[in-house]
Amino acid sequence: MVTTRLFLFWSKGKTRTGRLWTYVRDGRPWGDTIPPAVCYFFSPDHRGLHPRQHLATFSGVLHADGYAGFRDLYEPHNPGGPPTILEAACWAPARRKFFDLTTSGKAPIAEEALRRIGELYDIEKAIRGEPPDVRKAARLHSSTPKVEALRLWLDDKLKRLPQKSGTAEAIRYALSRWKSLCRFLDDGSIEIDNNAAERAIRPIALGRKNWLFAGSGKGGERAVAILSLIQTGKFNGLDPEAYLREVLIRIGDELLPWNLQGPSEMV
Numbered sequence: 001m002v003t004t005r006l007f008l009f010w011s012k013g014k015t016r017t018g019r020l021w022t023y024v025r026d027g028r029p030w031g032d033t034i035p036p037a038v039c040y041f042f043s044p045d046h047r048g049l050h051p052r053q054h055l056a057t058f059s060g061v062l063h064a065d066g067y068a069g070f071r072d073l074y075e076p077h078n079p080g081g082p083p084t085i086l087e088a089a090c091w092a093p094a095r096r097k098f099f100d101l102t103t104s105g106k107a108p109i110a111e112e113a114l115r116r117i118g119e120l121y122d123i124e125k126a127i128r129g130e131p132p133d134v135r136k137a138a139r140l141h142s143s144t145p146k147v148e149a150l151r152l153w154l155d156d157k158l159k160r161l162p163q164k165s166g167t168a169e170a171i172r173y174a175l176s177r178w179k180s181l182c183r184f185l186d187d188g189s190i191e192i193d194n195n196a197a198e199r200a201i202r203p204i205a206l207g208r209k210n211w212l213f214a215g216s217g218k219g220g221e222r223a224v225a226i227l228s229l230i231q232t233g234k235f236n237g238l239d240p241e242a243y244l245r246e247v248l249i250r251i252g253d254e255l256l257p258w259n260l261q262g263p264s265e266m267v
Contacts, residue, residue: 001023001024001025001026001062001063001064001191001194001196001197002021002022002023002024002051002062002063002064002070002194002197003021003022003064003065003194003197003198003201004019004020004021004022004046004067004201016044018042018043018044018045018217018220019042019043019044019045019046019050020040020041020042020201020204020220020224021040021041021042021043021050021051021054022038022039022040022197022200022201023038023039023040023041023054023197024036024037024038024196024197024200025037025038026196026235027189028129029128029129029191030129030130030131030132030135030188030189031129031130031131031132032189035235035236036232036235036236037232037235038200038228038231038232038235039228039232040204040224040225040227040228040231041054041224042217042220042221042223042224044217044220046069047069048068048069048070048071048072050069051069051070051073052072052073055073055085058084058085059084059085060085060086061085061086061087061088061183061187061189061190062074062085062086062087062088063088063090063190063191063193063194063197064087064088064089064090064194065090065093065194066089066090066093066173066177070087073085073087074086074087086183087180087183088180088183088184088190088191089177089180089181089183090181090193090194090195091117091120091121091181091192091193092193092194092195092198093173094117094170094173094174094177094181095113095114095117097169097170097173097174098110098111098113098114098117098170099114100166101166101167101170102114107167109157109161109167110167110170112153113150113154113170113171116146116149116150116153117150119146120143120146120147120192121192123138123139123142123143123146124191124192126138127139130188131188132187132188132189133188134188135188135189136185136186136187136188139184139185139188140185143185144185147182147185151175151178154171154174154175155175157171158171158172158175200231200235203231204227229243229244229247230243230244
């Protein structure tokens, strides 16, 4: 799972806007025993070459938002061949577009869309923590018919709406990503949304109010290294302060040059 946020830093006496990229591995929703982890990367801009570099050796399913810079990731490396990375789109922003329509008055179509999407989330809540095969079977039985009905309903409503209306825009947003939005239905190890990455970046988004600047590009790189350790520790039930204290103590006690046995330990 991946998402991004703005990150301010100093460069040549000027404030610049960089990016913090968040990559999350968390299989707990389907009972995976591999420890969860988060890794942050800093970049001075938002160009798509950065995730291509980050994921140069990755293959599998990538859960991401609709950022255009991710599109090249889903293209086959060899013409005519299969892609090495499959896109799983996030239902949260699709839902949010309908929700925003309801905040300024009555929006019956948006409200009905929210109700239908909410039913999908209710199913996900019921199967959270179950193994992939159980989740896939439950989705096939319960979610797939609802998703298919939702698609038909959205298609019908779109034909009847003014094409420049906010509701039509929200529907087109969902339909343009429909294939990747439906990818979770066929794989029990895929989540319905990218919220794990959003949760991993929320403390940083809140923290920016207290530590507004990274100081420099190098400062940004150092910051994300520490943040990766802190957030991964939190993912695994550790107190970040206690964890870092223990790491620093061990560095002092065990890893100083005179505490190593010989050159063989440095190979």
